Amino acid sequence: MTTQTSNARRVFLQKLLAGGAAAGMFMVYRQPVVxxxxxxxxxxxxxxxxxxxxxxVNRCIGCGxxxxxxxIENDVPEGQYRTWIERYVVTPDGVHVDSPQGGMYGxxxxxEGLAGEAINxxxxxKLCNHCAEAPCIQVCPVGATYRSPEGFVLVDPEHCIGxxxxxxACPYGVRFxxxxxxxxxxxxxxxxxxxxxxxxxxxTVCPTQARMFGDLNDPDSQVARVREADNWDVLKPEAHxxxxxxxxxxxxxxx
Amino acid sequence: xxxxxxxxxxxLLVLLVIIGAGFAAVRSLAIPDSWDNEKFYRVDSLDxxxxxxxxxxxxEACAGAGCHDSQGLAKHEERFNALAxxxxxxxxxxxxxxxxxxxxxxxxRVASALINRENTLCLGCHGPLLSRPKDFPQFNAENTGxxxxxxxxxxxxxxxxxxxxxxxxxALRDMGALEVESEIGATEQPHAASEVAQ
Numbered sequence: 001m002t003t004q005t006s007n008a009r010r011v012f013l014q015k016l017l018a019g020g021a022a023a024g025m026f027m028v029y030r031q032p033v034v035x036x037x038x039x040x041x042x043x044x045x046x047x048x049x050x051x052x053x054x055x056x057v058n059r060c061i062g063c064g065x066x067x068x069x070x071x072i073e074n075d076v077p078e079g080q081y082r083t084w085i086e087r088y089v090v091t092p093d094g095v096h097v098d099s100p101q102g103g104m105y106g107x108x109x110x111x112e113g114l115a116g117e118a119i120n121x122x123x124x125x126k127l128c129n130h131c132a133e134a135p136c137i138q139v140c141p142v143g144a145t146y147r148s149p150e151g152f153v154l155v156d157p158e159h160c161i162g163x164x165x166x167x168x169a170c171p172y173g174v175r176f177x178x179x180x181x182x183x184x185x186x187x188x189x190x191x192x193x194x195x196x197x198x199x200x201x202x203x204t205v206c207p208t209q210a211r212m213f214g215d216l217n218d219p220d221s222q223v224a225r226v227r228e229a230d231n232w233d234v235l236k237p238e239a240h241x242x243x244x245x246x247x248x249x250x251x252x253x254x255x
Numbered sequence: 256x257x258x259x260x261x262x263x264x265x266x267l268l269v270l271l272v273i274i275g276a277g278f279a280a281v282r283s284l285a286i287p288d289s290w291d292n293e294k295f296y297r298v299d300s301l302d303x304x305x306x307x308x309x310x311x312x313x314x315e316a317c318a319g320a321g322c323h324d325s326q327g328l329a330k331h332e333e334r335f336n337a338l339a340x341x342x343x344x345x346x347x348x349x350x351x352x353x354x355x356x357x358x359x360x361x362x363x364r365v366a367s368a369l370i371n372r373e374n375t376l377c378l379g380c381h382g383p384l385l386s387r388p389k390d391f392p393q394f395n396a397e398n399t400g401x402x403x404x405x406x407x408x409x410x411x412x413x414x415x416x417x418x419x420x421x422x423x424x425x426a427l428r429d430m431g432a433l434e435v436e437s438e439i440g441a442t443e444q445p446h447a448a449s450e451v452a453q
């Protein structure tokens with residue numbers, strides 16, 4: 001009687017331990033288990049496309065076509081920009097950066113005094129970096145911003161409450177609160193165009209091919225070749241955002 | 256007063272059930288239908304976002320895929336093919352002629368495409384700016400053709416340059432520039448050289 005009871009208790013404790021361990025394992029590795037149970041759809045999608053953007057600083061002429069096309073395509077309010085061009089003028093006294101109206105209507109010549117001192121001067125197009133580890137997604141309290149399986153960081157216009165946490169979280173300053181829609185707005189890499197097989201508007205109109213867009217999973221694409229060549233930089237690598245906008249010829253002075 | 260001594264507990268339970276049901280109802284209404292708890296976003300928003308209308312068509316749209324007028328189609332195709340071979344091959348039609356949506360809407364022509372003959376359009380890219388890449392052709396009054404004909408930056412570019420092929424010889428031949436080339440010979444100025452050379 002006594003031995004029977006102690007055996008039953010031992011078996012119960014053993015089962016409890018095993019069950020607890022299994023439950024613990026499931027809690028720690030929940031995502032892969034759920035994904036495995038749901039089937040391979042997630043991995044299949046990820047294998048489909050993995051988009052990236054390339055900006056060649058050496059090719060940008062600061063004409064502003066990209067900014068204008070973006071504003072038209074995406075109905076961006078005047079005075080707000082999903083993409084913009086910065087002009088850097090590096091002098092011995094410091095770095096001067098300007099971007100009149102986002103560079104939308106091009107640039108006037110650099111002031112004569114400044115031009116005389118300039119060591120280096122160039123244009124840098126900026127846009128959302130569609131980071132693989134995006135800070136804006138982490139801070140969104142309602143799950144209105146997310147990264148699609150193909151690598152687009154997007155805002156769900158119906159779900160966004162316009163709290164602007166993401167605007168503050170973005171290290172690149174690419175987000176803003178749309179002054180008419182009162183929700184977070186940013187470059188989408190023209191998701192609507194790409195999903196129809198077209199290139200983003202800014203890439204379409206760039207007259208010098210300073211902007212490139214493509215699929216990293218396609219080894220023949222320009223972006224895949226650029227990444228392979230391994231001579232690219234990203235903006236603010238110290239932020240560890242895993243930016244998907246690769247810059248070519250990016251001087252170190254650019255922030 | 257003369258009810259069950261545990262009635263306060265029953266009332267509390269009923270209240271808890273009502274609160275619980277209310278919470279569940281509000282929660283189910285607040286969470287969108289296609290909410291994915293793993294990915295933590297509304298999956299349908301991808302479809303919603305992809306419905307945004309296109310306004311920039313790209314050159315392939317101008318090549319005539321949707322144009323019903325065969326004459327217009329031929330004209331567009333000819334331009335498209337000519338542009339693809341020339342020094343302006345990297346340009347989009349819409350760079351100079353305005354967005355497609357201002358010209359065609361729902362497959363129908365709504366207005367003429369923009370034709371801008373101002374030199375400010377050309378100078379938007381080719382105006383001299385210190386910050387532009389040094390190998391990009393920028394207006395230079397000192398280069399062979401411009402110097403020979405005394406061309407100021409305010410002059411209409413179209414008088415000599417065909418915007419669809421600005422390096423085309425025909426316009427230059429009319430101006431007698433080919434004689435200039437033989438007189439002066441090749442110069443070290445890259446723009447001038449490429450302008451008159453084949």
